[in-house]
Ligand code: HEC
């Protein structure tokens with residue numbers, strides 16, 4: 001029932017890939033290596049600016065200029081997401097917990113430190129979010145059910161509100177929890193569906209796998225349909241710490257986001 005989205009063919013990607021591979025490898029081995037050729041060299045060289053924006057051209061060929069997201073709901077936004085979350089995802093692709101062959105091949109040769117550097121770079125980019133565009137047919141009653149699950153959870157199923165982990169504004173929590181607004185409906189459905197089928201996993205214990213297990217498919221669609229209709233709040237940044245609230249049940253500990261269960265969290 002989950003719509004499987006087919007990636008577009010992007011011919012420019014391959015040229016950009018070779019730039020990333022060449023320069024990232026050099027930086028990964030020796031991050032302080034000078035990048036300019038010595039003035040004395042007599043060999044003419046092709047000059048290009050060596051900065052993160054240039055080196056991540058291979059990424060933005062798919063993920064959109066500055067990581068603003070591709071046009072069709074398939075290539076997710078990277079800009080402004082928490083650095084720890086982005087770094088975890090790069091590890092997930094590299095270590096087989098998420099799957100996208102073209103991207104995995106690209107990041108496989110890169111060191112973990114360099115993956116972290118790219119994650120930090122994209123996390124610092126401040127770009128406006130698109131207006132919500134979901135237009136699937138769904139009744140007001142079902143949308144209200146979606147809103148209820150997101151903001152209150154369902155005690156009868158031992159399900160906390162999404163806001164308890166993703167932040168009261170749903171813009172995510174530093175450093176490992178992503179926001180849930182500004183994401184296209186297709187992307188939300190694809191990710192929740194991938195957790196249902198075990199295609200997507202997070203570091204164990206995988207709390208999101210537990211969350212989707214406790215929600216029937218029709219309610220998951222109500223949740224994603226409601227989320228994809230919400231505009232971003234004025235402050236779109238991830239919250240600095242998790243919201244105050246009852247402690248998470250032990251069965252919903254998140255291996256990828258220790259801050260959610262740490263005693264340091266829960267302050268207003
Ligand atoms: C050929 C296209 C392509 C290229 C090139 C590519 N990606 Fe991706 N990336 C994707 C797709 C598609 C997904 C989502 C896959 C899925 O649905 O799980 C993704 C997902 C991600 C995610 C997870 C985002 C999230 O919010 O969960 C991160 C982080 C990421 N890519 C970073 C990068 C970086 C950094 C590069 C460059 C080194 C890169 N990608 C290159 C296609 C690409």
Ligand code: HEC
Pocket residue numbers: 076085088089149150160161162163164165166176177178179180188191192201202203207208211223224248252253254256257260
């Ligand atoms: C117990 C804490 C917790 C709860 C409750 C929770 N989440 Fe999550 N969620 C996480 C964490 C942690 C991640 C990051 C997982 C990873 O590293 O891949 C995540 C990731 C996601 C993602 C992937 C986002 C992206 O950009 O790819 C989606 C979608 C999501 N959650 C939806 C929901 C929805 C909808 C609810 C409520 C029904 C919910 N979550 C409730 C902790 C939680």
